[in-house]
Every structure is written in C-alpha cells, then in structure tokens.
Amino acid sequence: MPLVTINLSEAWSVADQKLIADGVHDAIAGVGFPQRDRFQKIHRLSKDQFLYDERHPDLTQPRSEKFVLIEITISFGRSVEFKKELLTRIIRNLENKPGIAPHDVMVLFVETARENWAFAGGVQYYVEAEDNN
Numbered sequence: 001m002p003l004v005t006i007n008l009s010e011a012w013s014v015a016d017q018k019l020i021a022d023g024v025h026d027a028i029a030g031v032g033f034p035q036r037d038r039f040q041k042i043h044r045l046s047k048d049q050f051l052y053d054e055r056h057p058d059l060t061q062p063r064s065e066k067f068v069l070i071e072i073t074i075s076f077g078r079s080v081e082f083k084k085e086l087l088t089r090i091i092r093n094l095e096n097k098p099g100i101a102p103h104d105v106m107v108l109f110v111e112t113a114r115e116n117w118a119f120a121g122g123v124q125y126y127v128e129a130e131d132n133n
Contacts, residue, residue: 001037001117002028007069008042009050016098017042023093024070031086052106059103066104068094073110075117075126083109 004024008017021040029035052069054062070090087107094100114126 001039002033003073004040005071006040006042007050008044009065009067010044010046011065012044017044019098020068020094023097024090027086027089027093030089031082061103063104066100068100068105070107071110072107073112075114076111
C-alpha cells in the first residue's frame with residue numbers, strides 16, 4: 001500500500017486535481033497494488049509555498065506553473081525495474097489526462113521499513129503478520 005502525496009500549484013482546477021490523483025492511482029494499481037488501497041494527499045500550493053528549480057537537472061525546456069511533484073512512500077524491496085514501470089505508467093497517464101508535459105512531472109520514491117506502517121489502532125499489521133508465520 002503506497003502513500004501518495006501530490007504537490008501542485010494553484011493553477012490546477014479541482015477537476016484536474018482529481019484527474020491527476022486518478023492517473024497516479026491507476027498507475028499504482030497497474031503495477032500490482034490492490035485497486036482498493038488508495039491513500040492520497042493533495043497539497044495545492046501558492047507560488048510562495050511551492051518553490052522549485054525550473055530546469056534541474058538540465059531540462060531543455062523549463063518547468064511550467066503546471067509542475068507536479070509526486071511523492072510515493074512504499075516499503076523497501078521494490079526493484080529498479082518495478083519503479084521504472086510505475087514511472088512510465090504515471091507519465092503516460094498524466095500526459096493523457098489532464099495533459100501534463102512529461103518534463104512537468106517529478107516523482108520521488110520514499111522507501112520505509114514495513115514495521116513503520118500502522119494502518120489503524122496502532123497495529124503494525126506487517127510486523128504482526130510476520131510474527132504469526
């Protein structure tokens with residue numbers, strides 16, 4: 001179950017924010033996570049709250065006000081190939097709807113140990129599942 005944080009500017013409409021969130025979730029489900037496991041946060045930020053380098057790392061064209069920064073927190077253990085497949089799906093989905101240029105999408109994977117997840121009631125589900133095996 002990934003935890004997704006979508007950071008974007010106020011230039012995006014509420015309808016487009018939904019398309020972005022749906023596109024990211026569809027990509028996540030497309031690489032094998034359960035469709036029901038949807039945990040997303042959307043941070044809509046003003047210009048003074050969303051600061052970024054327009055060309056890092058040597059982009060040929062600058063990022064626009066439609067720049068989107070996506071953070072995906074997942075458990076350790078996913079391969080580089082898995083992450084590349086997820087990235088490809090995210091870029092393709094967001095380019096399709098709502099029409100984000102690939103250079104305006106940045107994705108950051110944040111990996112954490114499975115014992116760092118407590119889904120409800122303070123229960124470390126993954127730890128208890130491992131303890132029962």
